[in-house]
Amino acid sequence: MINGLLSLVFAALLAGPAHEPASAPARPVLVELYTSQGCPLCPAANEYLGRLDRRDDIIALSFSVDYWDIYGWQDTYARPEFVDRQRAYKSRMELARVYTPQFVIDGTAEAAGSEPDGILSQITNRQLTMTDSIEIAVQHHGEGNFTIDIDGSVPSADPATIYIAAYVPGWRTVNVEGGRNAGREIRVYNPVTAIFELGEWQQGEDSYGAALPEGLAGVFFVQGGQGGPIYGAADFRRSMTD
DSSP, X not given: OHHHHHHHHHXXXXXSOOOOOSXXXXXXXXXXXXXXXXXXXXXXXXXXXXXXXXXXXXEEEEEEOSTTGGGSOOOTTOOHHHHHHHHHHHHHHTXXXXXXXXXXXXXXXXXXXXXXXXXXXXXXXXXXXXXOEEEEEEEEOSTTEEXXXXXXXXXXXXXXXXXXXXXXXXXXXXXXXXXXGTTOEEEEESBEEEEEEEEEEOXXXXXXXXXXXXXXXXXXXXXXXXXXXXXXXXXXXXXOOO
16 A cells, blocks of 8 residues: 555656756756665656756766665666665764665755655755855866866865766666566666765865766766765766867
8 A cells, every 4th residue: 555655656756847946056966866676666766866867957876776686686786885875874864774765965865765845855955055166177088088177175174085976877777577576677767887986185176087988977076974965066978078
């Protein structure tokens, strides 16, 4: 009965608009979805993530976790480090547990995948309270090679950590042959394949290099330590032009 009610919630969620803000923020908000191919409610949450990504003020990524694998299907995108990342958010936000589908908004707040109003509210709240002063400029040198220049400072006494997440852009269809979604053909959106920590940064000018294999895109972001807030983010891919 609960699953049935939540399915109705998701149907309403997918039918409703992902509203544009009245005025665009200085930078996009990074929205992370923690998901699993073995989770019955996660396909609808991925559909909603895809709809959110139509907005120019959103960078959307899905991180697949592996704790649903015990039910009989190994998620093809899951990595233990993605679970570690979700657990860092759990500790920082003092949550009772990790779960799917979970949306994390710019490292500052979270909402269940069945709560579209809560997701949109947290996005708006983050846009209204940003105090970032970080400039990120991405240059594509061809053949998937990039230079990423940053300048400014983090609004914290502690240094932030620089990350790059590599992901498969757009939709990927998976035929699930076991577990709770056995027999279903599900779609996952912008699945992350790897995340790299590039070091610490607090202020001033700095430059980083990145190379993307064919078929992958990347997100460069600056984040407070141990599941802290996102202070800056930029999306880049091989098709972009300078």
